[in-house]
Amino acid sequence: MLTVSEAAALLRDFDNVLILTHIRPDGDTVGCAAALCAGLRALGKTAYLLPNPGLTDTTRPYFAPYAAPPDFTPDKVVSTDIATLALLPENARAYGDRVDLAMDHHSSFERFGRANILRAEAAACGELLYDILRELGPVTPEIALPLYVAVSTDTGCFAYSNTTAETHRTAAALMETGIDYRAVNKVFFRTKTRKRMQLEGAMLSGCEFHDRGRVAVLSVPLSLMERFQATESDAEELSALGGQIQGVDCAVTMRELRPDVWKLSLRTGDRVNATRACGILGGGGHAAAAGCTVEAPWAEAKRRILDAVAQVAPDFSAD
Amino acid sequence: MLTVSEAAALLRDFDNVLILTHIRPDGDTVGCAAALCAGLRALGKTAYLLPNPGLTDTTRPYFAPYAAPPDFTPDKVVSTDIATLALLPENARAYGDRVDLAMDHHSSFERFGRANILRAEAAACGELLYDILRELGPVTPEIALPLYVAVSTDTGCFAYSNTTAETHRTAAALMETGIDYRAVNKVFFRTKTRKRMQLEGAMLSGCEFHDRGRVAVLSVPLSLMERFQATESDAEELSALGGQIQGVDCAVTMRELRPDVWKLSLRTGDRVNATRACGILGGGGHAAAAGCTVEAPWAEAKRRILDAVAQVAPDFSAD
Numbered sequence: 130m131l132t133v134s135e136a137a138a139l140l141r142d143f144d145n146v147l148i149l150t151h152i153r154p155d156g157d158t159v160g161c162a163a164a165l166c167a168g169l170r171a172l173g174k175t176a177y178l179l180p181n182p183g184l185t186d187t188t189r190p191y192f193a194p195y196a197a198p199p200d201f202t203p204d205k206v207v208s209t210d211i212a213t214l215a216l217l218p219e220n221a222r223a224y225g226d227r228v229d230l231a232m233d234h235h236s237s238f239e240r241f242g243r244a245n246i247l248r249a250e251a252a253a254c255g256e257l258l259y260d261i262l263r264e265l266g267p268v269t270p271e272i273a274l275p276l277y278v279a280v281s282t283d284t285g286c287f288a289y290s291n292t293t294a295e296t297h298r299t300a301a302a303l304m305e306t307g308i309d310y311r312a313v314n315k316v317f318f319r320t321k322t323r324k325r326m327q328l329e330g331a332m333l334s335g336c337e338f339h340d341r342g343r344v345a346v347l348s349v350p351l352s353l354m355e356r357f358q359a360t361e362s363d364a365e366e367l368s369a370l371g372g373q374i375q376g377v378d379c380a381v382t383m384r385e386l387r388p389d390v391w392k393l394s395l396r397t398g399d400r401v402n403a404t405r406a407c408g409i410l411g412g413g414g415h416a417a418a419a420g421c422t423v424e425a426p427w428a429e430a431k432r433r434i435l436d437a438v439a440q441v442a443p444d445f446s447a448d
Numbered sequence: 449m450l451t452v453s454e455a456a457a458l459l460r461d462f463d464n465v466l467i468l469t470h471i472r473p474d475g476d477t478v479g480c481a482a483a484l485c486a487g488l489r490a491l492g493k494t495a496y497l498l499p500n501p502g503l504t505d506t507t508r509p510y511f512a513p514y515a516a517p518p519d520f521t522p523d524k525v526v527s528t529d530i531a532t533l534a535l536l537p538e539n540a541r542a543y544g545d546r547v548d549l550a551m552d553h554h555s556s557f558e559r560f561g562r563a564n565i566l567r568a569e570a571a572a573c574g575e576l577l578y579d580i581l582r583e584l585g586p587v588t589p590e591i592a593l594p595l596y597v598a599v600s601t602d603t604g605c606f607a608y609s610n611t612t613a614e615t616h617r618t619a620a621a622l623m624e625t626g627i628d629y630r631a632v633n634k635v636f637f638r639t640k641t642r643k644r645m646q647l648e649g650a651m652l653s654g655c656e657f658h659d660r661g662r663v664a665v666l667s668v669p670l671s672l673m674e675r676f677q678a679t680e681s682d683a684e685e686l687s688a689l690g691g692q693i694q695g696v697d698c699a700v701t702m703r704e705l706r707p708d709v710w711k712l713s714l715r716t717g718d719r720v721n722a723t724r725a726c727g728i729l730g731g732g733g734h735a736a737a738a739g740c741t742v743e744a745p746w747a748e749a750k751r752r753i754l755d756a757v758a759q760v761a762p763d764f765s766a767d
Contacts, residue, residue, distance in 0.1 A: 287616075297616040302613075374645070
């Protein structure tokens with residue numbers, strides 16, 4: 130495992146770099162990749178991001194300026210915020226066995242790169258990238274803005290339990306470069322489309338409670354998305370919603386990706402280890418936020434995740 | 449106007465101190481007052497908070513340990529986060545002409561104290577109190593916890609446009625004292641009662657748009673509060689809701705305090721100066737967040753605030 134200085138030294142030797150982001154890309158993977166690309170270009174290098182089909186209206190603007198042309202042939206491949214090769218988008222699979230440097234912050238990181246760096250205590254991979262990038266050169270606004278997106282989105286704007294004093298210090302340093310962080314906050318944390326409002330309302334109306342009110346199950350079937358003609362952008366981070374209900378310490382969000390294919394996202398408090406519960410069903414993540422995919426009808430998928438939660442949650446009440 | 453050192457020196461000379469908070473107390477006024485009280489007591493002084501009838505379930509725990517007994521007779525009176533004497537609760541009016549030190553961060557601060565200190569560029573009065581308190585002595589967890597409440601609540605957990613790099617640095621320093629900031633974030637920013645969820649749903653359903661969708665008017669009549677048996681705690685910070693709707697840069701929240709008495713709260717973007725609009729109706733606040741009270745039936749109160757917005761908003765369209 131590399132140190133920050135070693136990772137920076139490695140990157141300094143790289144050129145013609147392709148940067149990979151994870152499937153269903155979030156602000157952290159996109160922000161880290163964009164910032165790294167900007168940092169490498171500032172050193173005179175050629176660098177691009179492999180196009181990711183899962184971008185949303187909010188993440189696309191940070192990604193687009195760096196998207197690789199179809200004919201780009203990289204000499205080096207780097208990944209940001211990718212815990213395991215299973216999280217590579219389809220079009221990135223060909224690069225799975227030739228990742229020269231993998232940078233991550235998930236405790237479940239599988240060290241699939243030829244070189245690897247992990248900061249498991251970081252709330253966002255962006256905190257690690259900030260330290261690496263400032264060893265490479267001055268942190269310009271072009272670097273700082275996507276890093277602010279990375280750090281702020283992975284912490285729910287500094288509200289999630291993964292947030293540390295170091296997260297705030299990183300944010301302060303990024304903000305002082307003069308970036309328009311207010312616009313980022315407005316778009317990511319203080320803007321909801323009317324469709325989003327409708328989706329949330331419907332999810333909350335159909336919310337089910339288990340385990341004496343401590344486990345909430347919220348569902349986003351394809352039919353709901355269709356009813357409101359909601360897009361992927363309208364449905365981002367819906368998994369944070371259930372955990373906000375008073376008394377709930379394990380929020381399960383069931384999102385139907387394709388007919389009878391459910392992406393289950395857990396957001397949990399101290400009592401329930403989300404990674405362990407999702408691990409039972411072949412998934413992973415962090416202790417307080419994890420996910421897995423289950424192919425089954427809704428009722429069966431729900432039964433499986435509740436069984437998994439029951440196995441890891443002390444004092445679980447089957448009602 | 450005092451400097452931080454002068455304010456600290458003054459406080460060092462004070463004893464038997466009564467600390468005042470503002471009407472409809474929020475996390476900033478309560479957090480600052482509690483932190484100051486803890487800091488003064490750490491210096492061996494007698495200090496209390498004047499009981500405030502407007503406390504909510506979330507703010508009360510920070511206030512209660514310091515509430516003054518009925519027979520407390522102060523030698524010195526201090527106020528935190530109070531911009532004008534009009535914001536004193538009823539039971540504090542008697543102290544209006546004898547505030548020895550008034551500490552605030554509102555640009556509309558009226559310097560009503562015998563001594564005054566203002567930091568208008570601070571997002572929260574808590575940022576100013578942090579600097580004063582660390583001149584007085586070590587910032588213990590007893591001081592840091594309410595200050596974290598102050599700083600985080602006045603910035604909507606670091607998401608509002610008043611947030612600066614300094615806000616984050618203050619938060620980082622407070623968090624490093626070992627306080628349970630995660631519990632604060634959970635309670636203030638990631639917990640909603642079911643009643644709160646219902647209130648929000650009803651407000652959004654009844655939302656009116658003006659000025660080509662840029663001005664949203666959301667109403668909380670007494671009848672709505674009664675319908676859900678919602679308490680003051682369920683209704684805190686409802687004024688942040690309307691500004692989250694895409695395309696809205698001026699959110700007006702109309703809260704019926706008593707029959708036909710409306711507290712109007714504005715949350716605005718760059719185009720609309722909230723203080724100027726509310727000033728027309730006798731209120732005040734910050735450029736992006738201000739309020740006023742109008743005694744009139746709903747439709748008339750709405751007409752008055754829309755007229756005021758139209759006067760200060762460039763390019764306002766009367767539809």
